[in-house]
Amino acid sequence: MKKGFTIIEETVVIAIIALIAIPVATLLRQSVEVQKYGSDFVKGQYYANLIMQDFERRVRQASSGSITIATGNPYRVTFTYQETDKNGRNPSSVTYNYEIDDPNTPNSLFYRWTDSNSKEVFPPGLTKGIIKNFEITDKKVDTTQDPPYYITVKMETSEGTILQKTIYLVNYYKQQ
Numbered sequence: 001m002k003k004g005f006t007i008i009e010e011t012v013v014i015a016i017i018a019l020i021a022i023p024v025a026t027l028l029r030q031s032v033e034v035q036k037y038g039s040d041f042v043k044g045q046y047y048a049n050l051i052m053q054d055f056e057r058r059v060r061q062a063s064s065g066s067i068t069i070a071t072g073n074p075y076r077v078t079f080t081y082q083e084t085d086k087n088g089r090n091p092s093s094v095t096y097n098y099e100i101d102d103p104n105t106p107n108s109l110f111y112r113w114t115d116s117n118s119k120e121v122f123p124p125g126l127t128k129g130i131i132k133n134f135e136i137t138d139k140k141v142d143t144t145q146d147p148p149y150y151i152t153v154k155m156e157t158s159e160g161t162i163l164q165k166t167i168y169l170v171n172y173y174k175q176q
Contacts, residue, residue, distance in 0.1 A: 040158070041161065044130050047110075047123060047130055047131060051131065051134075052163050055077075055098055055167075058081060059077070059079055061082065062081050062169055063079070063080045063082065064171055065172070065175065066080040066095075067079040067169075071135075075099065075135055076099040077097070078095060080095045081171070082094075096112070096113075096114055097113050098110075098122075098134070099111045099112075100131060103132065104132055107128050108128065109121055109131075129158050131155060131156075131157060131158075132157055132158045133156040134155050136151050137152045137153070137154045137164070138150075138152035139152065141172065143172060144174070147172065147173070148168055150166050152165070152167075153166075
């Protein structure tokens with residue numbers, strides 16, 4: 001009598017292995033997709049927070065009457081503020097620009113630059129499409145009106161995170 005397995009037995013074993021392998025492969029693929037989505041979501045939140053903090057810190061000190069907002073593509077916010085040296089002395093006026101190019105597309109990029117340097121992607125390491133939109137949704141910067149003066153900024157990431165913040169302008173005052 002010969003020892004071994006019949007073709008039927010081998011086919012049954014292969015079928016059982018396939019029944020186990022297919023759900024495991026599907027589970028692994030879904031796990032990788034969830035990991036990638038989670039990573040992109042966290043990355044988008046991280047970059048949006050960095051941009052918002054930097055923008056808020058600088059625009060809060062904007063010189064009275066200096067904020068201009070260019071709508072369209074690119075969408076740009078420009079303002080001037082007083083910057084001091086490390087010792088808090090020797091103030092000088094610096095013009096800052098924040099801009100999103102190609103908003104609401106996979107090619108959108110966010111930029112920041114001063115009047116003395118060239119336009120650079122901000123924050124460093126930001127890749128295309130992470131910041132989907134950046135805009136001023138509300139503002140009161142007309143210094144002929146009574147204070148408080150403010151701008152409301154809205155940012156959206158490609159993964160759907162929306163950051164919105166109202167920034168009150170410290171150095172704005174009513175023009176007489």
